[in-house]
Amino acid sequence: MSRLFNGGVSADSITFAVGNAPPDEGPITMAALVKPATATNWLGWVMAGIAGGANIWSMLVFNQKWFIERDFSAGSGPFTTDWYWAVVTKASGSTLPRWHFKNVTTGGAWSHTDAANTVTDGTGPITSLRVGNDSAGSTGDAWHGNIAACATWTSALADLAVEAACTLAASDLAAAAPGWMVRLNQANVATPVTDDTGGGGDQTAISGTSVDAAEPLGWSYALATSVSPTGFAVPVTFGSPTIVTPAAPVATVHLTGSWNGLADIARLNAQEAEQERRDGPRACPDCGEPLVRNQRTGVLGCTFDGWTFSGSTPLFDAFSL
């Protein structure tokens, strides 16, 4: 997917805020991944930095040659209907622009060539930036063909830096830290184009353009090929339980050896003494043999050693009366 500019038929363009784009034409790097609609003679701007209704910096095609603003040479570069990177760098002052081209459709090698004539910086700073047209914004100045991505730097990148930035991955372009960068992969022209650098050079106006299915073979618009979600914690919160105790203990069992345990023993001894006083002894105090009551005399005695109980047994005595 890319954006199609129908230059020569309509005055298509997208206008952006300046953001951190270069204020003038030096030092500067302009890069665009483009596909011209036809390899014929026409005039069309890929991008332009504008101030006071004039182009301060720009990249354009005229009669199948590439130029930057105020370049009055015979032009530079190859011109085909393939997808290719067109990049131009220029140092500050009146210096030679340097053109860098790579055909990404055929996978050819990079070319790095100085332009024939020196070019001045122009008088900035720019107040707006336009893709697909220049300050005039006319049908005759509009780009003929597709644009996938554009970027600018406020420095003149070295040849190898250009090659590292302009690959088949938009993430490489972003990693090269341009001052302004846009990807034209929106599925609808109503979706505003935003500056991928976060520098604020976002779309402010649009005229025409259309979404086109064409895009460079192998090109990835993704700014990243992986994500790393941040781990998070889910707090556990608790209610406050209420414990209800019984109204009275069902039973109390005291531990042996405790003061309460000793009191239990004393109570048991008293009960046994009371029982013996009432009923008489149950066993012979000499040998432990159970006592047997003589049926005739009513006296308790031991059948083993002859011991007899001489005391009274109130309960028995009461029933014997």
Added chain:
Amino acid sequence: MANALFGPAAQGLLTGEIDLDTAAIKAAFVRGYTFVATHKFVSDVTGAGGVLNGTSAALTGLNVSTAGVVDADDTTATTVASAANHSVLLFQASAVTGGADVAAGAQRLIAYLDSGTSLPIQPGSGATAINFDNGANKIFKVG
């Protein structure tokens, strides 16, 4: 918003309707969706305008530690290039006992991840990696 657990996911984890180390848990990139804490099924997400763009295989190495930390091996999902922002959806793709994927109307949502490195993402075409956090909370931690 920050990464979050869906409300019914907490319920499902506690009642056994979601079983992280038995069921097939998957991650998917989703766009066009705004997190709703009460959503329960993947169909709730798609019904609210969410579009799934690339779903991983069942996560491997899924582990719940004694400290309540949930972790899994990093994974990938095959995405189609899109200029829209995508987040990551974590969901139980199968029945609670595992097996084949069930219908979206029965796939339990677990977590919505929209914060982290390169999130949200405008994915390209091809494999997009999801590398889970190696910090203390891993994917998420309960308690």
